[in-house]
Amino acid sequence: MVRISVVGTGYLGLVAAACFADLGNRVVCVDIDEAKVASLKSGKVPIWEPGLQELVARNTAAERLFFTTDYREGLAGSQFIFLCVDTPPLDDGRPDMRRVEAAVTSIAASVTHQVVLVNKSTVPVGTGEWVEERLASGKLAGSPVSVASCPEFLREGSAVQDFMYPDRIVIGCPLPDVAHRVAELHKPMAAPFVFTDLRTAELIKFASNAYLATRISFINHIARLCEATGVDVQEVARGMALDSRIGDGFLSPGLGFGGSCIPKDLQALRHLGRSYGIDTALPDAVLSINRSARAWVLEQVQELLGNCMRGAEIGLLGLAFKPGTDDLREAPAIDIARELQRAGCTVKAYDPAALNKALALLPDLVPARNAWELAEGADVLVICTEWNEFRHLDMKRIASIMRRRILLDGRGVCDPAAMRKLGFVFRGIGRGQAWERGSGQRA
Numbered sequence: 462m463v464r465i466s467v468v469g470t471g472y473l474g475l476v477a478a479a480c481f482a483d484l485g486n487r488v489v490c491v492d493i494d495e496a497k498v499a500s501l502k503s504g505k506v507p508i509w510e511p512g513l514q515e516l517v518a519r520n521t522a523a524e525r526l527f528f529t530t531d532y533r534e535g536l537a538g539s540q541f542i543f544l545c546v547d548t549p550p551l552d553d554g555r556p557d558m559r560r561v562e563a564a565v566t567s568i569a570a571s572v573t574h575q576v577v578l579v580n581k582s583t584v585p586v587g588t589g590e591w592v593e594e595r596l597a598s599g600k601l602a603g604s605p606v607s608v609a610s611c612p613e614f615l616r617e618g619s620a621v622q623d624f625m626y627p628d629r630i631v632i633g634c635p636l637p638d639v640a641h642r643v644a645e646l647h648k649p650m651a652a653p654f655v656f657t658d659l660r661t662a663e664l665i666k667f668a669s670n671a672y673l674a675t676r677i678s679f680i681n682h683i684a685r686l687c688e689a690t691g692v693d694v695q696e697v698a699r700g701m702a703l704d705s706r707i708g709d710g711f712l713s714p715g716l717g718f719g720g721s722c723i724p725k726d727l728q729a730l731r732h733l734g735r736s737y738g739i740d741t742a743l744p745d746a747v748l749s750i751n752r753s754a755r756a757w758v759l760e761q762v763q764e765l766l767g768n769c770m771r772g773a774e775i776g777l778l779g780l781a782f783k784p785g786t787d788d789l790r791e792a793p794a795i796d797i798a799r800e801l802q803r804a805g806c807t808v809k810a811y812d813p814a815a816l817n818k819a820l821a822l823l824p825d826l827v828p829a830r831n832a833w834e835l836a837e838g839a840d841v842l843v844i845c846t847e848w849n850e851f852r853h854l855d856m857k858r859i860a861s862i863m864r865r866r867i868l869l870d871g872r873g874v875c876d877p878a879a880m881r882k883l884g885f886v887f888r889g890i891g892r893g894q895a896w897e898r899g900s901g902q903r904a
């Protein structure tokens with residue numbers, strides 16, 4: 462049984478810990494958040510992620526998964542320490558490295574035995590080397606702590622599945638025997654390995670997320686062109702995706718990307734470029750298009766309601782930045798709600814997982830327990846998150862209980878023709894052709 466410690470028990474760390482435990486390892490999670498650790502010790506998982514609650518319960522019961530706030534207890538006898546603390550963006554886009562620094566300092570003060578420190582947090586290029594230097598100085602000088610980088614590519618909403626069945630495992634480490642030991646630990650996941658150095662591993666993570674973001678902003682740019690020219694972006698995307706050089710991943714037009722990773726990593730990449738005097742036109746454009754994607758909702762509401770915005774009731778279907786999670790970090794729906802409230806609208810919302818977290822951020826948000834309560838008396842409904850349950854709503858019933866039947870589809874969930882047949886004034890991002898065909902003119 463391999464002994465693993467995971468430092469930082471958030472969306473990444475808890476999933477990694479529970480999965481490693483499920484693969485038969487003994488895993489101890491260390492976190493400074495006492496409330497979170499107490500909750501986990503009592504069997505309550507503080508985040509919403511499919512399959513995670515069961516995985517944590519099963520492995521806690523099997524005595525393979527433990528939680529503590531005590532570094533010494535948490536790191537005792539471990540062969541691998543996975544660093545999974547958060548690296549949120551600072552105002553200038555740089556990742557805030559204070560938690561990484563604090564965790565490395567605590568690790569340095571707590572280990573005296575041979576161990577491999579594997580960094581999974583998304584960190585700037587050069588961080589692994591900085592950690593090596595930090596650990597080689599002071600009290601730990603000469604101690605056998607080796608450093609590796611193993612960036613994580615899981616997605617919230619399918620995190621357990623992604624962790625267990627990754628497309629590739631990137632291992633950055635200057636020492637082949639250490640890289641080999643990290644690879645052994647990941648063997649059950651049966652994915653191809655990319656063995657490389659620390660800096661390359663760190664940049665692969667940023668480059669991957671920035672590329673995905675670029676695809677989303679690209680198709681959102683095309684969506685705008687579709688609206689202007691009367692073309693349906695869904696057809697364009699399908700026509701592009703069948704080209705084997707392009708493929709269909711991350712080619713869904715909508716309200717843009719959010720979450721704690723892609724926007725932050727793109728900003729970090731831009732900061733890296735700036736710090737080396739490299740042109741940042743590409744990340745600048747991707748971020749700017751992403752900002753304007755969420756502005757689409759306010760533009761449509763303004764155009765359709767005109768002077769009647771003050772007091773209008775707008776219902777948001779979905780708040781989380783994507784389906785399958787309760788994460789609201791950089792969620793388009795939160796910005797949209799704020800803008801609509803600023804314009805004098807009453808904003809109601811329903812989300813299967815993120816509603817309580819949203820109420821903490823937006824105290825004036827009116828919560829709805831389900832889609833019907835949301836639609837009752839609403840002037841406009843906006844689909845902000847493509848939860849599966851929104852794909853199967855009885856839209857006839859929804860139409861019958863709204864005050865005005867205006868439907869804005871920010872996630873490509875609805876069939877425009879079917880919605881218009883039910884009497885909705887329908888607008889979907891990039892669905893230009895649908896507007897033209899349905900009403901003879903832009904609705």
Ligand SMILES: NC(=O)c1ccc[n+]([C@@H]2O[C@H](COP(=O)([O-])OP(=O)(O)OC[C@H]3O[C@@H](n4cnc5c(N)ncnc54)[C@H](O)[C@@H]3O)[C@@H](O)[C@H]2O)c1
Nearest residue numbers: 469470471472473492493494546547548560563564582583
């Ligand atoms: N969330 C994702 O989907 C995802 C995917 C891939 C990579 N990442 C990267 O993983 C890292 C963590 O992201 P997250 O979403 O899990 O963050 P998170 O905020 O959900 O979790 C971070 C955890 O670290 C703990 N922590 C902070 N400082 C600590 C310290 N000094 N010692 C011990 N624990 C400490 C916090 O209390 C928190 O529980 C980030 O760098 C992120 O970019 C995240």
